[in-house]
Amino acid sequence: MKVKRRLDYTPPPFTISSVELNIKLHPTHTRVESTLTVSRQGVHNEPLWLDGEGLNLVSVKVDDSDITAQVQVSETGMSVPCTQDTFKLHIVNHISPSTNKALEGLYQAGNAYCTQCEAEGFRRITYFTDRPDVLAVYTVTLSAPEEGYPFLLANGNKVNERTENGERIATWHDPFPKPSYLFAIVAGDFDVVEDNYVTASGRDVKLAVYVDKGYASRATFALQALQRAMRWDEENYGREYDLDVYMIVAVDFFNMGAMENKGLNVFNSKYILADNATATDKDFFNVEAVVAHEYFHNWTGNRVTCRDWFQLSLKEGLTVFRDQQFSADMSSPLSTRLSQINIMREHQFAEDASAMSHPIRPDEVIEMNNFYTVTVYDKGAEVIRMLHAILGKERFRQGMDTYFERHDGKAVTCDDFVDAMQSATTTDLSHFRRWYSQSGTPVLSVGKVVNSESGEVTISLSQHTKPTAGQPDKHPLTLPLRIACYTSTGKVLALSKASEGIKVLSDDLIMFESECAELTFNSHDINPPTEPVVFTALGDFSAPVKVEQSFSVSERSIVAMADPDPFNRWDALQSLYNEGVLRCQAGESANLNDLFSVVKEVITLHSHDAHLLAELLSVPSVESLIQQQDDVDPIKLSQARAEFCRCLAISLNAELTAMLQAPSASTYAYEQEQVGERKLRHALLMLLSYLPDTNAFIEKLYQVSDNMTDTLTALNAAQRCNSQTFIALMHDFEQKWHGDSLVLDKWFGLHATQPSRDILSTLTLLKQHPKFADDNPNRVRALIGSFAFYNTEGFHAKDGSGYKYVTDYLMELDKVNPQVAARIVTPLIQWQKFDQAHQQLMKTQLSRLLNEPGLSKDLFEKVSKSLA
Ligand code: ARG
Ligand code: ZN
Numbered sequence: 001m002k003v004k005r006r007l008d009y010t011p012p013p014f015t016i017s018s019v020e021l022n023i024k025l026h027p028t029h030t031r032v033e034s035t036l037t038v039s040r041q042g043v044h045n046e047p048l049w050l051d052g053e054g055l056n057l058v059s060v061k062v063d064d065s066d067i068t069a070q071v072q073v074s075e076t077g078m079s080v081p082c083t084q085d086t087f088k089l090h091i092v093n094h095i096s097p098s099t100n101k102a103l104e105g106l107y108q109a110g111n112a113y114c115t116q117c118e119a120e121g122f123r124r125i126t127y128f129t130d131r132p133d134v135l136a137v138y139t140v141t142l143s144a145p146e147e148g149y150p151f152l153l154a155n156g157n158k159v160n161e162r163t164e165n166g167e168r169i170a171t172w173h174d175p176f177p178k179p180s181y182l183f184a185i186v187a188g189d190f191d192v193v194e195d196n197y198v199t200a201s202g203r204d205v206k207l208a209v210y211v212d213k214g215y216a217s218r219a220t221f222a223l224q225a226l227q228r229a230m231r232w233d234e235e236n237y238g239r240e241y242d243l244d245v246y247m248i249v250a251v252d253f254f255n256m257g258a259m260e261n262k263g264l265n266v267f268n269s270k271y272i273l274a275d276n277a278t279a280t281d282k283d284f285f286n287v288e289a290v291v292a293h294e295y296f297h298n299w300t301g302n303r304v305t306c307r308d309w310f311q312l313s314l315k316e317g318l319t320v321f322r323d324q325q326f327s328a329d330m331s332s333p334l335s336t337r338l339s340q341i342n343i344m345r346e347h348q349f350a351e352d353a354s355a356m357s358h359p360i361r362p363d364e365v366i367e368m369n370n371f372y373t374v375t376v377y378d379k380g381a382e383v384i385r386m387l388h389a390i391l392g393k394e395r396f397r398q399g400m401d402t403y404f405e406r407h408d409g410k411a412v413t414c415d416d417f418v419d420a421m422q423s424a425t426t427t428d429l430s431h432f433r434r435w436y437s438q439s440g441t442p443v444l445s446v447g448k449v450v451n452s453e454s455g456e457v458t459i460s461l462s463q464h465t466k467p468t469a470g471q472p473d474k475h476p477l478t479l480p481l482r483i484a485c486y487t488s489t490g491k492v493l494a495l496s497k498a499s500e501g502i503k504v505l506s507d508d509l510i511m512f513e514s515e516c517a518e519l520t521f522n523s524h525d526i527n528p529p530t531e532p533v534v535f536t537a538l539g540d541f542s543a544p545v546k547v548e549q550s551f552s553v554s555e556r557s558i559v560a561m562a563d564p565d566p567f568n569r570w571d572a573l574q575s576l577y578n579e580g581v582l583r584c585q586a587g588e589s590a591n592l593n594d595l596f597s598v599v600k601e602v603i604t605l606h607s608h609d610a611h612l613l614a615e616l617l618s619v620p621s622v623e624s625l626i627q628q629q630d631d632v633d634p635i636k637l638s639q640a641r642a643e644f645c646r647c648l649a650i651s652l653n654a655e656l657t658a659m660l661q662a663p664s665a666s667t668y669a670y671e672q673e674q675v676g677e678r679k680l681r682h683a684l685l686m687l688l689s690y691l692p693d694t695n696a697f698i699e700k701l702y703q704v705s706d707n708m709t710d711t712l713t714a715l716n717a718a719q720r721c722n723s724q725t726f727i728a729l730m731h732d733f734e735q736k737w738h739g740d741s742l743v744l745d746k747w748f749g750l751h752a753t754q755p756s757r758d759i760l761s762t763l764t765l766l767k768q769h770p771k772f773a774d775d776n777p778n779r780v781r782a783l784i785g786s787f788a789f790y791n792t793e794g795f796h797a798k799d800g801s802g803y804k805y806v807t808d809y810l811m812e813l814d815k816v817n818p819q820v821a822a823r824i825v826t827p828l829i830q831w832q833k834f835d836q837a838h839q840q841l842m843k844t845q846l847s848r849l850l851n852e853p854g855l856s857k858d859l860f861e862k863v864s865k866s867l868a
Contacts, residue, residue: 001857006310006363012134014038014048017177019136021126025113025144025187027098030106031058032126036089036136038082048080048089051123051130054105058092078127091127100124101775101816109251110212111148112188114266116259119309119368122180132306133411135177143169144187151210153186155262157244174262176242177409179305184261186249191216193223197241200234205241210249211273218273221284221670222248222291229292232326237400239299248272248291252741255777255819256372258290260297267294270742270778276668278743280709281678284670288330293323304407309368313360313436314414316372317380321388324381332611332672334566335679341541341567344382346623348374349546352441353627354830355866357468359439361414364470366861369819375439382544383435387418389480389542390432390511391425399424427503431513432478440468442477444512446537446549455523457485457493459535461502462516463545469865479512480505482539482565485521487531488558493521508539508564534558539565546627551575557598561605570615573602577619577644578628585640589647596651603655610676613659614683619645622792626833633835634796646690653691660684662700668707682713689717695725702729712746719754726754744771745782752786759794760805763787774813777820784809788827795827796834800841803828807845810859811852818856825849825859829866843867 015038022033038048053076059068062082072079080089100107105124106115115125123130140154146168152161156174163169190210197205207226209219226248233239243263254268271290274283300322301315328336351357351374360380362371388396403420414436422429447460461481465474485493498504501514510519523533534555538547551559551572559572580595599616606612622638629637649656660681668674685701688694698721702714715733718726730750737743751766752759766772766783773779788795788806795802806828814821831842849855849863 001366001860004365006308006361009308009310012041012129012131013044013046014040014129015134016129016136019128019138021138021140023140023142023185025097025142025149027108028096030095030097032091032093032095034089034091034093034126034128036091036128038087038089040085045083048082049077049129050080050091050127051077051120052093052127053077053123054095055124055127056094057127058094059090060092061090063087064090077123093126095125102819103253103255103777103817104819106185107253109253110188112186112190112249112251113144113149114186114188114249114251115184115261116255116266117183117261118181118259119312119372120181122183125183128180130180131308132179132181133308135179135305135409135411137173137175137177138183139171139173140185141169141171142185142187143167148189149187150189151187151192153184153210153247153249153264155182155184155264157263174243176262176303178262178302179411182260182262182302182305184259184264184266186210186264186266189213190249191219193219195223195227197227197230197246199230199240201240203240203244205230205243206245208245208247209272210247211269212250212252215250215273218275218278219250221274221279222250222272222287225288225291226295228288228330229295229326232292232329233296233299233322236325237299237322237397239404241298242303246295248294252778253776255817258294260294260301262298262302265294267291268778270745273742276670276707278708278737278740279670280707280712281670281675283708285327285331289323289327292326293319296322296326299404303409304404305411307411307413309365309371310362311413312371313376313380313383314412314417316377317360318384318417320377320381321384324385332676334570335611335615337540337567338570338615340378340381342621342624343374343378344541344544345627346621348379348544349441349627350623350830350833351375351826352439352468353832355469355832355868356826356829356862357439357471359435359437361436363437367822367857370822370858370861379544382541386435386478386480386543387421387429387432389482389509389540390427390429390478390505391421395424396421427505427511434475434477438465438474438477439471440465440474442479442543442545444479444481444537444543444545444547446535446547448533448535450533455526456496457521457523457533457535459485459519459521459537460516461512461519461537463512464515469868476513476515477543479543479545481510481512481537482542483508483510483519483535483537484539484564484568485533485535486562486564487526487533488562489531490562491526491531493523493526493533496520496522509542532558534563536563536565536568538568538571539563540567541571553579553594553598557601560598560602566612569602570612573599573616574620578625580644580648581619581625581637581641584643584647585636589643592644592647592651596648599648600652600655603652607659610680611672614676614679617656617680617683617687619648619687623790630833631835632833632838634792634838635798638792642690645687649687649690652687656684656688660688660697662697662704663706663710668709678707678709678713681710682716685713685717686720689720692721695722698722699725699729702732708743708746712750715750719750723754723756738771741771741778745778748772748779748782749786752783753791755791755793759787759791760801763805774816777817780813780817780820781824784813785824788824796838798837800844803841803845807849810849814852814856814859815854818858821856822858822862825862829862831866 018037020035024031097106104121142152152170154172160171193209211219248265250269250272258267274287300318399421442465445462449458497520499518501517503511556572698717705711831839
């Protein structure tokens with residue numbers, strides 16, 4: 001299959017400055033009529049190539065003369081002979097949205113029509129130069145039967161709408177030139193929630209959220225989140241919205257989270273619909289974050305877009321960073337940061353350790369949809385965060401202003417972005433750029449020597465990145481390190497010397513750029529030999545690396561109690577938990593008391609802060625523990641983790657139980673104090689559920705809960721604690737919520753993750769559930785995705801049955817929706833971390849997949865790479 005390479009980029013031989021589309025909607029015969037203004041770029045006599053997939057061509061004209069017989073049509077597009085330098089091209093083709101189950105291009109979601117064009121979906125609607133560096137002004141006319149399609153939406157502003165002979169017809173014009181991936185249309189009948197927004201400069205913008213009939217009350221939170229995001233981007237980046245209307249449409253059939261189409265976002269309903277009865281605290285958080293993310297794209301993505309798809313992180317890494325900053329401002333900064341760090345450690349480190357490892361700016365791609373990854377998005381955001389740390393808040397903002405000034409209305413590269421940042425600082429960023437080209441997770445090793453005579457503390461730093469797929473040789477990267485050196489009583493040691501390879505940016509921030517280097521701290525009036533000194537290197541997780549540092553239990557205790565940085569305090573406990581799990585794995589579960597007394601001390605110290613306590617009491621997930629080891633037996637590891645949690649619960653039973661409270665009488669609201677309370681209750685029950693006598697509390701909690709957060713806490717705890725209770729509560733839950741697809745997805749997910757011996761029969765039964773549907777990505781992810789990603793003992797079963805089950809399913813799913821199939825194959829291609837026996841079983845299934853006739857590009861790319 002064809003590999004595309006970043007370095008092969010050439011500018012487009014033709015550009016298209018305006019597009020007029022006339023789309024007559026029909027389930028199987030939608031007629032698309034397109035008039036393009038085309039100009040040759042430079043001097044050449046090549047024919048015009050237009051991308052097109054799955055289209056039925058009717059006719060082609062150049063400036064009024066019919067050339068249908070002269071064009072060459074293939075499976076991937078058509079070649080148009082042309083001699084003029086500027087001409088109008090008129091194309092007519094048909095498509096069939098109702099049979100489009102891949103959900104790319106134009107498709108039907110329930111009764112509505114909608115589109116998804118990023119990355120390369122526009123070519124499934126009509127023939128076009130479907131690449132992000134061709135920017136055109138679009139005018140779109142839609143028509144559909146009045147009955148059933150009162151709303152006809154497209155990008156930009158509506159310029160005309162009428163009814164003729166029972167047909168509804170609407171015309172939209174988007175004045176901002178845009179790449180085809182930002183094109184969108186929607187047609188259907190909805191409930192609409194509307195409001196307005198007055199921009200900083202006083203312009204009035206109409207806001208509208210379109211949802212399924214009957215769901216209006218679940219859309220108000222999203223609408224308000226949009227208003228908060230609009231204000232925030234004005235206040236923090238000076239960026240205003242630019243059209244007269246901003247529309248969001250929520251649909252139940254969507255391959256991913258949401259899409260930032262100009263003026264007309266299309267969302268997975270999971271990230272719009274939320275009310276007090278059906279949404280968890282986490283759902284509210286995600287709705288606000290995704291609404292903001294798509295809104296922020298209007299500047300970082302739409303006004304300034306990507307030259308080619310290899311530059312995807314230009315808009316995604318930057319926009320994720322911006323939405324994280326927003327979420328931190330709207331909710332708990334610490335929880336926001338820690339959940340991001342967990343994504344890095346659980347999923348991004350895993351990707352880096354696999355054959356799909358790629359730099360945030362990939363070099364080679366077969367199927368672009370495979371590169372909407374945690375690396376491009378989340379590691380991409382960490383790279384922006386490092387720039388933010390290095391430049392500081394003010395200069396980062398200056399750099400952003402320069403970026404917008406220079407590139408508004410253009411399609412640019414990651415290098416252009418770093419150039420703009422460079423203009424705002426005297427710190428040399430040339431070495432920093434390696435983050436864009438080098439893949440893999442660097443390991444930072446930290447050593448410490450205390451010289452009792454001189455009173456000096458010497459810290460040695462070294463960095464190393466293991467070879468990854470296609471990149472055997474690694475170089476040192478620029479690591480901004482937020483450092484601290486202090487004694488057990490909190491006396492801070494001053495940095496007195498930094499060796500070559502280190503730039504000191506401030507008292508607590510250095511840039512480490514070489515393979516190894518040294519820092520020296522002075523202990524003047526303190527006496528290190530009697531007062532232990534600790535050093536921490538990665539405050540706020542200031543670089544996306546793993547740290548190797550030999551810390552004794554008592555040193556970790558000092559960090560957990562006294563470090564100036566909350567991430568470090570949390571992480572010290574995480575590493576103690578990790579150590580505890582390792583001891584349990586080695587059969588030493590009787591020897592954990594030293595760890596537990598540290599935990600007790602730390603939680604006593606922080607007993608006033610529910611958010612922090614909840615985080616401190618969260619034992620690392622199996623997924624993140626896997627990334628700390630090699631040659632992993634996942635079943636043993638999962639059992640060791642369970643054993644550790646059980647021992648922790650026994651040892652801290654009194655403390656945990658004392659903190660465990662039933663929900664307070666106040667009714668549910670998504671506000672931070674309540675969120676903290678519920679989060680703490682969740683963390684406590686996740687531990688106490690290992691003790692059988694917690695069952696009564698769990699049942700009670702389920703009964704009294706007036707909200708989805710506590711209800712799910714009860715179900716999760718029951719899943720661990722008592723299978724009878726779990727079955728009974730799940731039954732009740734299904735009775736109550738069977739009519740609500742988003743809530744039912746939670747139910748499917750809970751079933752899929754339960755630690756049951758006949759989980760595969762459960763899955764088979766659930767696949768036959770009337771509400772399960774292979775063509776609905778949310779449902780498939782809830783059942784099969786949850787199993788593959790999170791049911792460690794079922795998926796990694798010793799006989800390989802879990803792997804085979806998922807593989808069998810993916811073979812079928814690939815024929816329906818390759819993009820979703822390629823997502824769910826992820827845990828299977830990440831075999832590198834496991835022991836030989838598991839690796840073998842995983843590879844056996846991957847080989848079966850690879851031999852499957854007609855395998856999609858999506859699966860082919862990931863599976864073939866993983867077996868190479
Ligand atoms: N740009 C969208 C977002 O911000 C995601 C689109 C993903 N498209 C895809 N084909 N995977 O988040
Ligand atoms: Zn995005």
